[in-house]
Amino acid sequence: MEIAQNILLTIATAATPLLIAAMGELVVERSGVLNLGVEGMMVIGAVCGFAAAALTGSPWIGILAAIIAGALLSLLFAVLTLSLATNQVATGLSLTLLGIGLSGMIGEGFVGSPGVRLANIHIPGLADIPLVGRLLFGQDPIFYMSIALTAGVMWFLFRTRTGLTLRSVGDNHKSAHALGISVLGYRYAAVLFGGACAGLAGAHLSLVYTPQWVENMTAGRGWIALALVVFASWRPWRVLGGAYLFGAVTIGQLHAQALGFGIPSQLLSSLPYLATIVVLVIISGNRRLTVMNTPASLGQPFVPDR
Amino acid sequence: MRIELIKRPQHSVLFSALSPFIALLLTLVAGAIIFTALGKPPLAALYTYFVEPLTEVWQLHELAIKAAPLIMIAVGLSVCYRSNNWNIGAEGQFIMGGIAGSLIPILLPGFQNFLTLPLMLLFGFAGGAAMGAVPAFLKTRFNTNEILTSLMLVYVAQLFLDWLARGVFRDPAGNNFPGSIRFPPAARLGEIAPSQGSAHYGIVFAVVAAVLVWLMMRYTIKGFEIRVLGESPRAGRFAGFSSRKMVYFAFLLSGGLAGLAGICEVSGAIGQLRETISPGYGFTAIIVAFLGRLNPLGAVAAGFVLALTYLGGEGAQMALGISDKVARVFQGLLLFFVLGCDTLIRYQVRVVWRGKVKA
Numbered sequence: 254m255e256i257a258q259n260i261l262l263t264i265a266t267a268a269t270p271l272l273i274a275a276m277g278e279l280v281v282e283r284s285g286v287l288n289l290g291v292e293g294m295m296v297i298g299a300v301c302g303f304a305a306a307a308l309t310g311s312p313w314i315g316i317l318a319a320i321i322a323g324a325l326l327s328l329l330f331a332v333l334t335l336s337l338a339t340n341q342v343a344t345g346l347s348l349t350l351l352g353i354g355l356s357g358m359i360g361e362g363f364v365g366s367p368g369v370r371l372a373n374i375h376i377p378g379l380a381d382i383p384l385v386g387r388l389l390f391g392q393d394p395i396f397y398m399s400i401a402l403t404a405g406v407m408w409f410l411f412r413t414r415t416g417l418t419l420r421s422v423g424d425n426h427k428s429a430h431a432l433g434i435s436v437l438g439y440r441y442a443a444v445l446f447g448g449a450c451a452g453l454a455g456a457h458l459s460l461v462y463t464p465q466w467v468e469n470m471t472a473g474r475g476w477i478a479l480a481l482v483v484f485a486s487w488r489p490w491r492v493l494g495g496a497y498l499f500g501a502v503t504i505g506q507l508h509a510q511a512l513g514f515g516i517p518s519q520l521l522s523s524l525p526y527l528a529t530i531v532v533l534v535i536i537s538g539n540r541r542l543t544v545m546n547t548p549a550s551l552g553q554p555f556v557p558d559r
Numbered sequence: 560m561r562i563e564l565i566k567r568p569q570h571s572v573l574f575s576a577l578s579p580f581i582a583l584l585l586t587l588v589a590g591a592i593i594f595t596a597l598g599k600p601p602l603a604a605l606y607t608y609f610v611e612p613l614t615e616v617w618q619l620h621e622l623a624i625k626a627a628p629l630i631m632i633a634v635g636l637s638v639c640y641r642s643n644n645w646n647i648g649a650e651g652q653f654i655m656g657g658i659a660g661s662l663i664p665i666l667l668p669g670f671q672n673f674l675t676l677p678l679m680l681l682f683g684f685a686g687g688a689a690m691g692a693v694p695a696f697l698k699t700r701f702n703t704n705e706i707l708t709s710l711m712l713v714y715v716a717q718l719f720l721d722w723l724a725r726g727v728f729r730d731p732a733g734n735n736f737p738g739s740i741r742f743p744p745a746a747r748l749g750e751i752a753p754s755q756g757s758a759h760y761g762i763v764f765a766v767v768a769a770v771l772v773w774l775m776m777r778y779t780i781k782g783f784e785i786r787v788l789g790e791s792p793r794a795g796r797f798a799g800f801s802s803r804k805m806v807y808f809a810f811l812l813s814g815g816l817a818g819l820a821g822i823c824e825v826s827g828a829i830g831q832l833r834e835t836i837s838p839g840y841g842f843t844a845i846i847v848a849f850l851g852r853l854n855p856l857g858a859v860a861a862g863f864v865l866a867l868t869y870l871g872g873e874g875a876q877m878a879l880g881i882s883d884k885v886a887r888v889f890q891g892l893l894l895f896f897v898l899g900c901d902t903l904i905r906y907q908v909r910v911v912w913r914g915k916v917k918a
Binding site for chain 1: 561562564566640645647697701702703704706707708710711712714715718719721722726842845846849882884885886887888889890891892894895898899901902906908
C-alpha cells in the first residue's frame, strides 16, 4: 500500500502548479478579465525562481522572486488592457510570447546548472503514519500553500463583501461603476494576484517538480490551467478536482511510458493535451454549466465615462 | 497617476498610419536599453540586428526565406482575427501541412514528374486546413473555446511529427538520425535566382496570397461579410450571414495557408521532413498579423520586419555574442507596443497626475 501513497504523492506534485496557476486565473476571470498570458507568467516565475534560488542558495528567496516576477509581468498586461483598453486576447498572447522570450534570455546562463530543491516538510511522528502520513504531513511547502490558496479563494469570493464586489465587477462592470465601485481598481488587483499565483506555480516547477531550468519547461501547463478554469465553470473547488484529475493523467502517462506497452512515447506525451480538449468539449457542450457561470463581462474592455 | 481615455468621435486616420511605426520606434528604444543592460554597445547591436542583414544580396535571400512562412500564415490569421475567430494554433497547422505534403515524396519516391510539386502543395494546404477544421468543428458543434483547442493541437502536432521523423518516416540509410529521406529534385520547391542566393518560390506564393486575400477583403461580398461578422455578430445575423460558416471559412483559410507555408518550408528551405520544421513561425506570425494591422498587404511589410529579427538575432550572436533569445524578446515587445499604440487610433490618451483637478 506504500505504492498507493507514492503514486498519490506524485499526482499531488504534478497537480500543484496547475492548481495554483488556475486558481489565480479564476480570480482574474471572476473580475471580468481574460488573461491568456498565464503560460508566459508561469515560465518567468520558473526561471526567476530558479535563478534567485541558485544565486542565493535559498529556495525561499527563489519563491519570493518568482511571485514578484509573475506579478510584474502581469502589471504590464494590466496597464495595456485596463488603462489602455487593448484587446485582452491579443495582449494576453503577447504576454505569453514575451514571457517565453524573456525567460529564455534570463535562463540562458542557468541551463544545466545544479538546482536548489525546496525541502519537504517533515513533521516527526505524524509523517510516519502509514498510508497517509507523508501525504498529509510530509509534502513540500508549496503544496500546503496551494491548498490554503484554494480555501482562501473560496472564502474570499463567496464569504466576503470584497469578494462579492469583485464578482459584481466581473458580471456587470457598468452597474458596478454606477454604484461607485472602482472597476479598474478591482481588476488591477485581480490581475496582479493572478500574476503572483502564476509566478508561484512556475517556482514549483523549477524548485520542486524538476529542480532545474530547462527552456520552455512549463510545456503548456499555463494553457492547461486556463482550460481548467473553464472546466471548473469558475468554481474554486472544481478547479481543485480538475487539477488533480490532470495530475493523474500526467503521472499515468509517465508510468505508461516507463512500462512501455509498445505505445509510442509521443502518443502518451500528447495525452494531457488531448485530455484537455476532450474535457473542454464535454464541459462546453453543457450550456447550463458554462453560460450560467461565465462572468458576463469576461474579456470586455471597460472605459469609465467621465 | 492615472491614464484617462477619451473616445474619439471617429478613428484617427493619422494614428492608423503612424501606430506601427511608433511601435517599431519604441521597440528599438527598448532594444537599446536591453543591450546596454547586457553590457553591449547599443548602437552597434541595433545595427547588427536591423541593418547588417540587409547589406548583401544573399542575405536578402535569407530574409525572403524567413519572411515567406511568416507572411503566408499571417495573411490567413488576419482574415481569421478580423472575423473575430481566434486561431492561435497556426504552428500546428504549419506542421500538419508539412507532413501532409511530404507524404508524396516519402511514400511514393518513384512518382517524379511535373505533377509532384503541385500535388504536394495541394496536400500541404489540405493538411493545414484539416487541422484548422478541428477547432472550428468543436467551436460550432460544442461551443468549445477555439483559443484553447487550437493551441493544444500544436503540442499534439509537434509530438506527431517527432514520432514520424524518428519512427515510420525515418530514412533507413540515415545512420539512425531522425529525419526522412532527402526529397528528389522533382519534389523540391525551386530557387528563384540560384546564382545569387537560396530564396525559394515560397516568398512569391506568400505575396500572391496576400494580394488575393486583400482583393477578397476589399472587393467581394465575402470580405464585407468577414468584417461585419467580426465587428458586430448581431448585425451580421440580421444581414443573413452565417457565423457558423464563417468560423469554418476563417479556420480553413488560415489553416490552409499555414499548411501551405509548412510544405513550402519543408520542400523549399529544408528538403526533408525533420523532427522540428519551425522555429516558432506560427506564433511569430500572430505578431506579424497585428503589426500589419490585420491587413493582408500590411502583413507583407510586417513579415519582412519580423524576419529581420530572426536574421539579426543570428548575426548578433555571431558578431557580438548576444544570445539569440533576445530576438524573441524583441518580437514579444513589438506586439505589446503595437497593441498599446492601436489605442491611440480610437482614443485620446491623457495622463492625469495626482492632485490635478479633473476637467
